[in-house]
Amino acid sequence: MKRSTFLRAFASVVVATTFFASSSHAADWPERPVTLVLPFAPGGSTDYTARLLAQKLSSTLGQQVIVENKPGAGGNIGAAYAARAKPDGYTLLMHTSTVASNVTLYKNMGFNLQKDLITVSQVSLIPNVLVVNNDVPAKDLKEFVDLVKQKKVHITYGSAGNGASQHLSGALFNNMVGGDMVHVPYKGGAPANTDLLAGQIQAVFSPLVEVLSYIDSGKLRPLGVTTKTRSSRLPSVPAVAEVLPGYEVVLWNGVFAPAGTPQPIITKLSAAIREALQDPAVRKTLADQGSTPVGNSPEEFKQFLTTEIDKWGKLIKLSGARID
Structure with a gap:
């Protein structure tokens, strides 16, 4: 046998062996508990959603899915940890739209989002809602827009930190209003909302789930949601875009895996997430907190992520935020 013929035959065997080994691995996966890394502290809205998803996936996959909180650096510490994990399907990452904004916000995230992680599936979309202290004279969104435009009243808005969604939502609003x-x-x-309740600041563009109890109890006044259309959870509250056409800020969360994770595992996991998000109880729970379940393919999520990096990058530059 000629050397070139032998090499081609050998390469074919290697490819076939790798394919069948990968397929077999995916068929058996998971054979032990799976860790879902969450790069934020326990108790937040994303933590709640992650645990809801993990509970459903544990049942679907037949192995326990354990949420492990690794907060810090705006979600970069946990994300970098997951990106460096062995790509065998046993360490996953659930992150939010923060990961897309961090590409521009941070000089060094500690990993390359589009090279070191693979998209698996989006989980849900979450609106921010503009809430104000009850002492603010504006009773609706149009009155608040006029109040900010006139510049006769000193308006401060709080956020979870420079570059956070609350900050970017407010910066876009302020820019469009002038x-x-x-x-x-x-x-x-949480501390921003505490000061808002106390009247130390006048407004927060908060993730809806974080202020629903204050809205329901009448302690804070909702003026507008940041999504293009109204939230089914607050149907009487207009979208900001109804008064400021073109305004839109949508938060989201989704699941990633380390680069190199076998494609059959990614496919199986993505299908399991989509199945979990079709469960009526899961959908109701998400709806009750103002979230909209998504569940898409790895390819769809990848395409979405690319557009989100560009969109959040523009908002970061508009806000002037930067973390070195």
Whole structure:
């Protein structure tokens, strides 16, 4: 046998062996518990959604899916940990739209989002909602827009930190209105909401789930949601875009895997996530907190992520935020 013929035959055997080994591995996966890394502290809205998903996946996959919180650096510490994990399907990452904005916000994230991680599936979309202290004279969204435009009242808005979704939502609003609202960064959404309740600041563009109890109890006044259309959870609250055409900020979360994870595992996992998100109980729970379940293919999520990196990058530059 000629050397070239032998090499081609050998290469074919290697490819076939690798394919069947990968397929067999995926067929058996998971054979032990799976870790879902969450790069945020326990107790937040994303933590709640991650645990809801993990519980459903545990049942679907036949192995326990354990949520492991690894907070820090705006979600980069946990994400970098997951990106460096062995690509065998046993370490996954659930992140939010923060990971897309961090590409522009941070000089060094500690990993390359589009090279070191693989998209698996989006989980849900989450609106922010503009809420104000009850002492703010504006009773609806149009009145608040006019209040900010007139610049006769000093308006401060809080956020979970520079570059956080609350900050970017407010920066876009302020820019489109032509106002001079002042951004006040906090170390998390909870302390910002606490100061809002106390009247230390006037507004927060908060993730809906974080302020629903205050809205329901009448302690905070909702003026508008940041999604293009209204939220079914607050049908009487307009979308900001109804007064400011073109305004839109949509938060999301989704599942990633380390680069190199066998494609059959990615496919199996993506299908399991989509199945979990079709469960009526899961859908109701997400709807009750103002979230919309998604569940898409790895390819669809990858395409979406590319557009999100560009979109959030523009918002970061507009806000002037930067973390070295």
